[in-house]
Amino acid sequence: MNLVADLLYLLACLTMVTCDRVYVHPFTLFCFNESDCDKLEKLVQEGKTIVPVSIESQTTPEYEAGMNENKLEAPSLSTWGKEERSYLSDLVYVLGMRFYSVLQKAQRGQNVLLSPTSLYSSLVSFYLGASNQTALDLQGLLGFVPPSGNPDCTSTAVGRNFLSSLRTIERLVKSGDEELLFSNTLSLFSAPGVPLFQLFMEHLLPSADAFYARAVDFANPGEAAKQINAFVEAKSEGQSKGLLADINPSTQLLLAEDVRLAVNVKQAFLLKEPQEFFVDSNTKVLVPMLSIMGTFKYKTDASGTFSVVEIPISKTALLVLLQPINGSDLESVESKLTWQSSAWLQWLSPREIKLVLPALTLEDSSDLQELLADMELPELLGKGADFSKISNASLTVGKVINKAFFKLASDGTDQPEDPAAQKEDGAYLDVTLNKPFLFAVFEKQSRAMLFLGRVVNPLHED
The missing domain is CATH 3.30.497.10 (Antithrombin, subunit I, domain 2)
Structure with a gap:
């Protein structure tokens, strides 16, 4: 040196x-x-x-x-x-x-x-x-x-x-x-x-x-x-x-x-009927789906091939979801991502979103x-x-x-009669994950990545 x-x-x-x-x-x-x-x-x-x-x-x-x-006391990152x-x-x-x-x-x-x-x-x-x-x-x-x-x-x-x-x-x-x-x-x-x-x-x-x-x-x-x-x-x-x-x-x-x-996500409710999930162009399965509405962070990439949404799933954890859009498939999106850069996790903006995604056990x-x-x-x-x-x-x-x-599940919240009744048409951005997607779970304060996964079929636990 x-x-x-x-x-x-x-x-x-x-x-x-x-x-x-x-x-x-x-x-x-x-x-x-x-x-x-x-x-x-x-x-x-x-x-x-x-x-x-x-x-x-x-x-x-x-x-x-x-x-x-x-038994250790709750820590702090304040310093x-x-x-x-x-x-x-x-x-x-x-x-x-x-x-x-x-x-x-x-x-x-x-x-x-x-x-x-x-x-x-x-x-x-x-x-x-x-x-x-x-x-x-x-x-x-x-x-x-x-x-x-x-x-x-x-x-x-x-x-x-x-x-x-x-x-x-x-x-x-x-x-x-x-x-x-x-x-x-x-x-x-x-x-x-x-x-x-x-x-x-x-x-x-x-x-x-x-x-x-x-x-x-x-x-x-x-x-x-x-x-x-x-x-x-x-x-x-x-x-x-x-x-x-x-x-x-x-x-x-x-x-x-x-x-x-x-995690049992607060204010997430289980849809009454299983919904279609398209494993590939030839295969679809019926899976339990969760719905949650709120102001979440969101973006689409510059080329319009994938979208990213970030939601808090507890007081201490964040869930980030990446899904292909506009006809893209997950493998092509993965091949374009620069894994050494976390750019796909950055520059998200607040949006009012109605999110529908599978209940998960992986x-x-x-x-x-x-x-x-x-x-x-x-x-x-x-x-x-x-x-x-x-x-x-x-x-x-x-x-x-x-x-x-x-595991991602509902906290048992009852499904409202009309979840968007108090909003004008189009006020919510509808985001539905009904085909293969990526997800990551982060600790809220440090942004350390606790879990990273790919969901191809939500009915398969592994």
Whole structure:
């Protein structure tokens, strides 16, 4: 780093009240004192480890109990400026879109659902446990470049800040909103007898509502998959089923993150009769439809091929819907969108709209290993990767599962006799989503993208 850059960075640090706050200027997200590095290095050298208990154990281990019983107060972003909020949100958006592009091609003609915040969080978790070139490679994929310094300290300090920030964004989603149910569960499964560094485990604890770390014998992959599926289903009280279909017997570490959002939208009513939805030019299905009226943000693109509408679906979450118009189809619209730019989400204007869209229940799973392989990055979490800050044993990372669930329903509001009775003809813009469309869910304050999906057939949950 040259002298001018050094001075700019130093000035950025000095202008902040403190460098250990979670919500700081983008430059100071990476700002930490050498004494902090010394403390972290000492903890790493101490090398305290935890050997996870068997997945068959009926008792809750001590290392899980503290987090899962801790009830945190509702957070605030009041001290986090607009620039700082958009910084992490932009990183999540860009990586989420890269993953969506992979799934878009792999699941052509099918529904797609993923959680960009969850996928980003999973990668940050591995970044926390990475050293040397693996840490640098993950850092590049995550999209940020920290200042020069001890790279091992950087991955720990920066990774910890990013996980904490992502966690706060997710906690904001469900703060004080009875119409919305949001949860994030993180499960870590290791081979029997594999020690995991206590420091790594402690850094992961705040990253989810519930955290589990258990030992599984992967040598019998069929039995291991059954045990993991049964464990996750039991912990989710039956909500999350069929997490895994198969496991590589060489696996020594497997991570699964399950993110779920269900919203009953206020003032949205269920139409009395199912409505036609055109899956393609030859196929139509009858689906339950919701109707909601109000002043929402809206635009059509310059070429007139798609429209975008943004509506609040709760006090803390926004739903953005993109649909092809004027004879365009979704695949052609997707091919024209620049996924590295969020321009399609910008420059919307208020309009009075009567919106009709399908009631949705979608669930989908992604394996980060497969996504990275499709992006020609199979070695990033592969056998040669250096995760010496996760364990002092040589680790082979197996599947990294990110499961996403999204449900959109009415809050039970009765359908009015004449919803537009108090409006003159033409006062409302009619927007009806009755053919394949894209949607995204954002946390309201930070504009972080929680979910991104494509709906081809609303009757198919995955």
